[in-house]
Amino acid sequence: MSQQPNPTSTGGDKPSTAKAAGGWPALGSSIKHTLKQAGSLQIARSLLKVNQPEGFDCPGCAWPDPQDTSAFEFCENGAKAVAWEATRNRVTAAFFEQHPVCDLRQRSGHWLESQGRLVEPMRYDRVSDRYKPSAWGDAFALIGKRLRAIDNPDRAVFYTSGRTSNEAAFLYQLLGRRLGTNNFPDCSNLCHESSGVALTEAIGVGKGTVTLEDFDHADLIIVIGQNPGTNHPRMLTELQKAAKRGAKIVSVNPMLEPGLMAFTHPQHAGAMLTGKATPISSRYLQALIGGDLAALKGVCKHVLDAEAEAPGTVLDHKFIREHTRGFDAFADNVRLTDWALIEEQSGLSKQDLAGLADDYIASKRVIVCWAMGLTQHKHAVPTIRMIVNLLLLRGNLGRAGAGACPVRGHSNVQGDRTMGITEKPGEAFLSKLGEVFSFTPPTRHGMGVVHAIEAMLQTPGHVFIAMGGNFAAATPDTDRTARALENCRLTVQVSTKLNRSHTVVGEDALILPCLGRTERDVTSCGPQRVSVEDSMSMVHASEGRNPPASETLRSEPAIIAGIADAVFGGGDPIDWQQHAGDYSLIRDAIERVIPGFERFNERIEEPGGFYLGNSARDRAWTTASGRAQFVAAEIPDLTLPADQVRLMTLRSHDQYNTTVYGLNDRYRGVKGRRDIVFVNQDDLAERGLVSGDRVDIESHYADGVPRRVEGFEAVAYALPRGCAAGYFPELNPLVSLASRADRSHTPTSKFIPVTITRSRTA
Numbered sequence: 001m002s003q004q005p006n007p008t009s010t011g012g013d014k015p016s017t018a019k020a021a022g023g024w025p026a027l028g029s030s031i032k033h034t035l036k037q038a039g040s041l042q043i044a045r046s047l048l049k050v051n052q053p054e055g056f057d058c059p060g061c062a063w064p065d066p067q068d069t070s071a072f073e074f075c076e077n078g079a080k081a082v083a084w085e086a087t088r089n090r091v092t093a094a095f096f097e098q099h100p101v102c103d104l105r106q107r108s109g110h111w112l113e114s115q116g117r118l119v120e121p122m123r124y125d126r127v128s129d130r131y132k133p134s135a136w137g138d139a140f141a142l143i144g145k146r147l148r149a150i151d152n153p154d155r156a157v158f159y160t161s162g163r164t165s166n167e168a169a170f171l172y173q174l175l176g177r178r179l180g181t182n183n184f185p186d187c188s189n190l191c192h193e194s195s196g197v198a199l200t201e202a203i204g205v206g207k208g209t210v211t212l213e214d215f216d217h218a219d220l221i222i223v224i225g226q227n228p229g230t231n232h233p234r235m236l237t238e239l240q241k242a243a244k245r246g247a248k249i250v251s252v253n254p255m256l257e258p259g260l261m262a263f264t265h266p267q268h269a270g271a272m273l274t275g276k277a278t279p280i281s282s283r284y285l286q287a288l289i290g291g292d293l294a295a296l297k298g299v300c301k302h303v304l305d306a307e308a309e310a311p312g313t314v315l316d317h318k319f320i321r322e323h324t325r326g327f328d329a330f331a332d333n334v335r336l337t338d339w340a341l342i343e344e345q346s347g348l349s350k351q352d353l354a355g356l357a358d359d360y361i362a363s364k365r366v367i368v369c370w371a372m373g374l375t376q377h378k379h380a381v382p383t384i385r386m387i388v389n390l391l392l393l394r395g396n397l398g399r400a401g402a403g404a405c406p407v408r409g410h411s412n413v414q415g416d417r418t419m420g421i422t423e424k425p426g427e428a429f430l431s432k433l434g435e436v437f438s439f440t441p442p443t444r445h446g447m448g449v450v451h452a453i454e455a456m457l458q459t460p461g462h463v464f465i466a467m468g469g470n471f472a473a474a475t476p477d478t479d480r481t482a483r484a485l486e487n488c489r490l491t492v493q494v495s496t497k498l499n500r501s502h503t504v505v506g507e508d509a510l511i512l513p514c515l516g517r518t519e520r521d522v523t524s525c526g527p528q529r530v531s532v533e534d535s536m537s538m539v540h541a542s543e544g545r546n547p548p549a550s551e552t553l554r555s556e557p558a559i560i561a562g563i564a565d566a567v568f569g570g571g572d573p574i575d576w577q578q579h580a581g582d583y584s585l586i587r588d589a590i591e592r593v594i595p596g597f598e599r600f601n602e603r604i605e606e607p608g609g610f611y612l613g614n615s616a617r618d619r620a621w622t623t624a625s626g627r628a629q630f631v632a633a634e635i636p637d638l639t640l641p642a643d644q645v646r647l648m649t650l651r652s653h654d655q656y657n658t659t660v661y662g663l664n665d666r667y668r669g670v671k672g673r674r675d676i677v678f679v680n681q682d683d684l685a686e687r688g689l690v691s692g693d694r695v696d697i698e699s700h701y702a703d704g705v706p707r708r709v710e711g712f713e714a715v716a717y718a719l720p721r722g723c724a725a726g727y728f729p730e731l732n733p734l735v736s737l738a739s740r741a742d743r744s745h746t747p748t749s750k751f752i753p754v755t756i757t758r759s760r761t762a
């Protein structure tokens with residue numbers, strides 16, 4: 001279904017969705033949220049330091065900072081992220097005395113996190129079902145004892161959230177590998193793993209190839225399966241600049257997202273005074289959920305047809321000849337693919353796709369951006385390979401203004417992977433690590449998120465450690481994940497704020513409160529800086545400026561060193577405390593182990609940091625064939641039984657990953673609630689339902705396990721027939737652990753086959 005970007009009704013009383021992102025509502029919301037959490041002075045100071053060369057990196061998403069930062073280099077959701085961490089609220093021992101875990105378990109994620117910052121280590125007391133204060137030494141000793149007691153190092157699971165700094169991530173992987181395991185599940189397994197797998201196969205490197213400056217030169221930007229207005233809001237600044245200079249922006253998304261329709265920059269006084277929003281998308285294609293592979297193949301087909309009509313005028317033959325492999329097989333497969341199948345499975349007409357293809361052919365420099373809308377599907381990897389196929393047809397890789405741009409959701413999720421947080425480490429990395437630290441790292445691959453959950457479910461006695469994040473809420477199959485964690489001998493959560501994962505406890509459980517990204521980290525060697533890597537491979541420093549929420553907090557490196565000393569005893573050849581006291585020593589080690597970090601300590605001092613480089617950007621293809629690789633892919637038949645629709649999970653505008661800042665979703669017209677499901681009006685009518693009715697939602701997978709949520713409110717929304725959407729983590733109980741993307745094992749949270757029926761409870 002294609003749209004000139006004005007929401008056309010599919011009938012019925014819909015929520016009053018916003019027509020544009022940003023503007024006064026964004027400013028108002030930023031001020032409201034920040035003042036509610038932290039004192040005006042404190043928050044003003046913090047916001048003037050976020051994303052600044054001498055400041056700290058926003059704990060939100062991984063959108064890069066411009067070379068010349070503005071005085072207010074943050075978006076509405078960045079302000080919320082900073083305020084959420086800088087909150088005045090504290091979760092003390094008295095709080096835990098008042099609230100047994102069974103009570104906390106009944107509370108919403110928003111309520112739990114709103115209680116504030118954790119201030120001291122807590123150990124779970126099964127008898128009273130409460131957390132009790134624990135000394136740091138006792139907590140480390142317990143972890144040391146449990147890790148030494150496991151019969152196999154692969155009974156240890158080291159989870160990492162994308163907030164973890166490079167220095168902490170490097171030390172964390174060293175701890176796990178020193179122990180003897182590669183079990184490093186991380187939030188990338190839940191989000192862009194499919195991008196990493198596809199890009200590595202196609203162009204030899206699992207990262208995006210563009211830099212922020214490329215957005216100044218692109219004449220077509222395709223945004224597919226991504227909602228930047230909520231999830232990467234500063235990206236709207238680049239899209240607005242591009243639109244104003246005449247570049248085309250094409251959005252492919254089942255949902256009509258205001259941020260892709262129009263934008264009023266809150267820092268542009270003229271626009272704020274006139275209320276004049278800049279139109280963003282010149283073309284908006286509402287493909288079916290999961291229909292992107294078919295849509296992209298249709299675009300490639302039209303491009304090849306155009307080349308056939310005017311040979312030598314459309315394709316970049318020189319690039320294809322000199323830099324690629326597999327073109328002929330790919331082109332033949334595309335030519336043999338029926339338009340009828342393409343239209344049926346994409347939900348878009350040949351004319352829609354021809355329009356996008358003509359935009360592509362008319363453009364010299366093209367960037368394609370994507371996010372979870374593509375990565376959380378069974379066929380995610382071939383879909384992302386089809387993006388690369390499209391880019392290769394006209395040489396849109398490895399030159400200015402063009403390339404692949406997977407936009408990461410967490411501030412350092414890419415950096416953590418670069419630091420070795422992966423269950424599938426490369427041989428070169430392991431041998432270097434062993435050489436630098438004089439031990440033999442394990443070579444047996446470890447477990448990512450879904451495999452770790454299965455292992456913990458099947459076999460009691462694991463030790464699960466989470467460096468940040470909210471594992472119990474972020475993962476699929478919520479009830480089964482909870483049972484997996486409860487089956488552990490010990491669960492350890494290193495966290496800044498109370499969340500759902502603290503209410504799901506192993507036989508033993510610890511909460512270890514750590515410093516936040518915004519806070520000063522001072523050791524015996526003085527103030528410490530950490531580093532992060534954004535979506536575009538820029539590595540830069542981050543130094544917290546706020547006073548710690550509590551004097552008892554410890555940094556992530558200090559916590560890792562405390563655990564290591566408890567496991568290995570103080571006499572270990574690796575001086576963990578020394579590294580935790582002076583992060584420049586960790587960076588020295590990173591420089592010796594990981595290519596691209598030459599003169600790391602010197603270069604991290606440069607304002608804005610340094611570019612890590614990307615071999616594909618230099619057209620040096622480190623693939624098996626030594627060339628960029630075309631690959632054909634069949635269009636999967638995603639047709640569901642007539643009584644089912646395809647449901648996708650998404651964030652509200654007051655949400656960041658599993659962190660819920662508030663209960664509104666301003667852009668989609670939702671106020672004060674999260675138990676809702678967006679459904680096409682005619683699909684509701686077909687089920688005898690109207691907008692506002694209470695419904696039960698049940699998912700249907702081959703494993704036959706009943707998964708159901710009840711009493712949600714149906715909201716009619718401009719979605720294609722057969723498509724629905726709702727929030728995670730509330731809908732994660734519907735996602736089967738066994739339903740994952742081929743080859744990347746990313747849970748398929750964007751394609752949940754469900755039935756929606758009138759609620760039997762409400």
Ligand code: SF4
Nearest residue numbers: 058060061075078234
């Ligand atoms: S765009 Fe992302 S990184 Fe930038 S301020 Fe907003 S949330 Fe933070």
